[in-house]
Amino acid sequence: MIISRRQDLADLPPPDVQLEGRKLPLQESINILGVEYDESLSFTTHARKVAKNAAWRLNCVRRISHLLDTKGVEVLYKAQARAEQLVRLKAAPHQPAPFQPLQECRDVAGLCVMHKAHIQNTRHLVTLQLPSPPPATHSTRAAPFRQQQVDVPYSRTKHHLRSFLPRYGRLWNKLVSNTDFGHSDSLQAFKREVNRWVASARDYNNY
Incomplete structure (x- = not known):
């Protein structure tokens, strides 16, 4: 990590840090336990990627929802709140929720x-x-x-x-x-x- 008072770090040379004889490149982000942190120590980039992937998967489920029953939609996308709406559309009236909110x-x-x-x-x-x-x-x-x-x-x-x-x-x-x-x-x-x-x-x- 580079900590500096300079606002423009583009021309600041990266530190020469080596591990087992190999130079470690300076990265703009790092993945820690599945969460990506950017250079400002926030996970905004990670949240955007997760939202984009979730929207893409939900779109795939929506396209084939007419071919699946309640269990099929649940297995494909159980963790997404918007997919829960598709599952409930397939459920019969007064049928218990197919999975826990x-x-x-x-x-x-x-x-x-x-x-x-x-x-x-x-x-x-x-x-x-x-x-x-x-x-x-x-x-x-x-x-x-x-x-x-x-x-x-x-x-x-x-x-x-x-x-x-x-x-x-x-x-x-x-x-x-x-x-x-x-x-x-x-x-x-x-x-x-x-x-x-x-x-x-x-x-x-x-x-």
């Missing part, structure tokens, strides 16, 4: 991370652990669940409110207040029950 998949994954951080005490997730709320001063209906809940960080902006700890801290508190499987030692059993919980909550419009 993407937001529910994210919420299940987020609650599993909270479970690993607070119940399994996974070492590399220790920074995601939230403190317990102060003890209840008087007996209430929610008092028995208070020791299982977490103290959700206060949010001053909507952007912070949607970040991981505020969002899934609130969702975790709701889960342990309405279910009894939050302290399950098995992550597989917890994930199975969470999938059922978010699906039932969606059906009753309270999720």
